Amino acid sequence: MRIAYVYDVVYPYVVGGAQKRVWELARRLTARGHEVHVFGMKHWDGNSLCVREGVYLHGVCPPRILFDGDRRSIGEAIFFARKVMCPLLHERFDVIDCQNFPYFPSFSSKLASLLRNSGLVLTWHEVWNDYWYDYLGKKGLVGKCVERIVAHLANNIIAVSETTRKGLEEIGVPRNLVRVIPNGIDFKAIEAVASANEQSDIIFAGRLIKEKNVDLLMRAISLVKTVKPDIRCIVIGDGPERKTLERLMKALDISENVRMKGFLRDGDEVLSFMKSAKAFVLPSVREGFGIVALEANACGLPIITVKHPRNAVCDLVEHGQNGLVCQLSDRDLADSILAVLTNGNTQRWECVRRAQEYGWNNVAMMTESFYYESLAK
Numbered sequence: 001m002r003i004a005y006v007y008d009v010v011y012p013y014v015v016g017g018a019q020k021r022v023w024e025l026a027r028r029l030t031a032r033g034h035e036v037h038v039f040g041m042k043h044w045d046g047n048s049l050c051v052r053e054g055v056y057l058h059g060v061c062p063p064r065i066l067f068d069g070d071r072r073s074i075g076e077a078i079f080f081a082r083k084v085m086c087p088l089l090h091e092r093f094d095v096i097d098c099q100n101f102p103y104f105p106s107f108s109s110k111l112a113s114l115l116r117n118s119g120l121v122l123t124w125h126e127v128w129n130d131y132w133y134d135y136l137g138k139k140g141l142v143g144k145c146v147e148r149i150v151a152h153l154a155n156n157i158i159a160v161s162e163t164t165r166k167g168l169e170e171i172g173v174p175r176n177l178v179r180v181i182p183n184g185i186d187f188k189a190i191e192a193v194a195s196a197n198e199q200s201d202i203i204f205a206g207r208l209i210k211e212k213n214v215d216l217l218m219r220a221i222s223l224v225k226t227v228k229p230d231i232r233c234i235v236i237g238d239g240p241e242r243k244t245l246e247r248l249m250k251a252l253d254i255s256e257n258v259r260m261k262g263f264l265r266d267g268d269e270v271l272s273f274m275k276s277a278k279a280f281v282l283p284s285v286r287e288g289f290g291i292v293a294l295e296a297n298a299c300g301l302p303i304i305t306v307k308h309p310r311n312a313v314c315d316l317v318e319h320g321q322n323g324l325v326c327q328l329s330d331r332d333l334a335d336s337i338l339a340v341l342t343n344g345n346t347q348r349w350e351c352v353r354r355a356q357e358y359g360w361n362n363v364a365m366m367t368e369s370f371y372y373e374s375l376a377k
Contacts, residue, residue, distance in 0.1 A: 001371060003029060004088065004118075005038045006098040006109050008080040009066065010057060013043030015265065017291045018099045018125050021160070021183050023055075028364035030054040037093070039084050060084045069240060071135070077102035088112035095371045097121040097158075103150050110153045119374050122150070123158040124178075126288035127167025131310060148172065156374035158367070160289045163312035179370050183289045184360035190298045193268050195275040200232040200259070201341055203277040203301070205270055205292050206284065208239030213283040213306070215241070215248055216330055220283075222252040223334035228341065231257050233281075234273055238263040274299040279340040280323075283333055286310045297322055298355035304336045322351045 005026055011019035019040075026036045030053065042048055042059020050057050061083035064076040081104035088096065089112050096118050098109035106122060113120035128147060132140030148171050151157075157178045159165040165178050202221075206212050214235065224231050235245075235258060242260070249255045264270050270292075274280065280296030281304045287293075290313035293303045297316070303323030305313045317323040324340065326332040 001094040001375075002035045002092070003037070003371070004091075004093040004096045005036070006040075006084060006088070006096060006105050007038075008041050008077065008102070008105065009063075010038060010040035010043055010059075012265075012267075014066070015267070017183060017289060018101070018123075020291060021123075022099065024184065024186070024360045025364055025367055026055045027053045028360060029368060032364065032368060034368075037091075039087055041080060058087055060087050067240075072102055074102075077104045081105045081108045084108050085112065089115060092116045093118045094375060095119045095121055097123055097371075100124040100150060101126065103146050106150045106153055119156065119371070120154045121156045121158060121371065121374060122154040123160065124151075124164050124168060124288075125160050126286070126310070126312075127151075127164055127171060128310075129167060129171055131286070155377070156370070158370065161312035161315050163310070163315055164288055167310075181363060181366045181370060182358055183291045183294070184358045184363040185291065185294050185298050185355060187298055187356055187359055190271055190295060193271040193275065196269075196272040198234070198259075198273065198276060200234045200273070200277045201228075202231075202279045202281050202304075202337060203234045203236070203274055203296075204281050205236040205274075205296075206282065208235075208237050208241040208245060210241060211284055211286040212241075213285060213328070214245055216283045216306075216328070216333060217281055218245060218248050218252060218254065218258070219330035220281075220333035220337060221254050221257060223330060224337050224341075225254060225257060227338060231341075233258045234261060234277065235259070236261045236264055236270055236273065271295060271299060274301055277301060279304055279337065281305075281333070281337065282313055283328070284308075284311055284313065285328065287313045289313075290316060293317075294355055294358055297351040300349075300351050302340055302349045302351055304333070304340060306333070316354075318350075318354075322349060322354045 005022045009019050011023040030036045037056040039058045041063040048059040085108045096109050098106050132143040151173050158181050280301040283306045285308040293313045306328045319325050324336045326336040
């Protein structure tokens with residue numbers, strides 16, 4: 001097959017779950033004999049077309065700023081959607097797989113699939129539905145309407161989690177059109193990473209935005225500190241909430257307990273810090289999947305997350321087996337952290353065994369099979 005992936009940002013030039021999925025699938029499907037092209041913004045030096053590990057990377061336009069404050073830039077999404085159209089029309093692909101967000105490139109992919117007689121697959125990472133009102137207020141109605149229109153552009157849909165599949169069903173997508181194909185991890189690569197010298201009790205990794213609720217983690221640490229004064233936490237990531245969090249750390253008197261590492265481009269460095277921790281905490285209320293949580297499990301860390309309808313990390317955690325799911329409160333989060341730290345040496349967590357089920361090779365084979373099925377319809 002000739003396969004085209006469409007997403008505005010390209011891994012590893014920009015790190016994130018969707019672009020990580022595209023890259024891992026692209027290089028594995030290439031190794032399985034397919035010709036794979038990735039269309040995104042040109043984040044690299046040199047020619048607009050380059051080849052990495054046999055994958056053709058098309059830089060269709062110069063990169064634009066992704067975020068307007070703490071929100072994804074609509075202008076960037078429209079700009080990329082316009083620029084990707086001609087390159088997609090220049091060649092014919094058997095399958096065009098477009099990542100659903102930020103929506104507008106989905107329309108370009110739909111038009112290209114019609115004009116070039118290509119199969120169209122939309123891969124959904126999240127469904128926002130009414131969350132659009134939390135995100136944009138009354139203007140969220142526009143986002144909600146666009147999301148519903150995009151949801152009906154294709155008859156072949158991949159959802160990366162059961163939570164995302166349920167969200168699609170809630171906005172009117174028939175269940176039989178959606179296949180759940182999760183994200184994955186490179187388990188052997190994770191195994192090869194050595195532990196960092198700096199030890200910690202708990203670790204967080206992710207973009208510092210309100211939805212991640214790192215402030216809730218800070219307050220939980222403050223409560224844990226009353227029982228365990230030497231509690232150590234590492235926070236990896238950057239974002240618009242960083243300065244607010246640093247002020248909160250001082251107000252809670254936990255600056256000596258929390259190390260803010262900022263954004264780490266080297267994924268192995270993140271894994272090394274995980275391997276030197278005892279638990280991974282992700283109190284997010286909005287996760288389409290949560291690859292970082294799966295990586296934490298692969299490093300042997302139980303996951304502590306919060307119960308919320310838009311948090312797909314809950315799909316990955318069986319309470320008491322490979323982690324804990326708690327309520328969205330600082331006290332409940334603190335109790336869960338203490339439970340893991342207190343019982344961690346005696347409880348037999350099944351973190352590694354469960355993580356092994358999500359190997360990228362298995363995900364690539366599932367995706368390949370889905371593409372063939374979609375072409376046979």
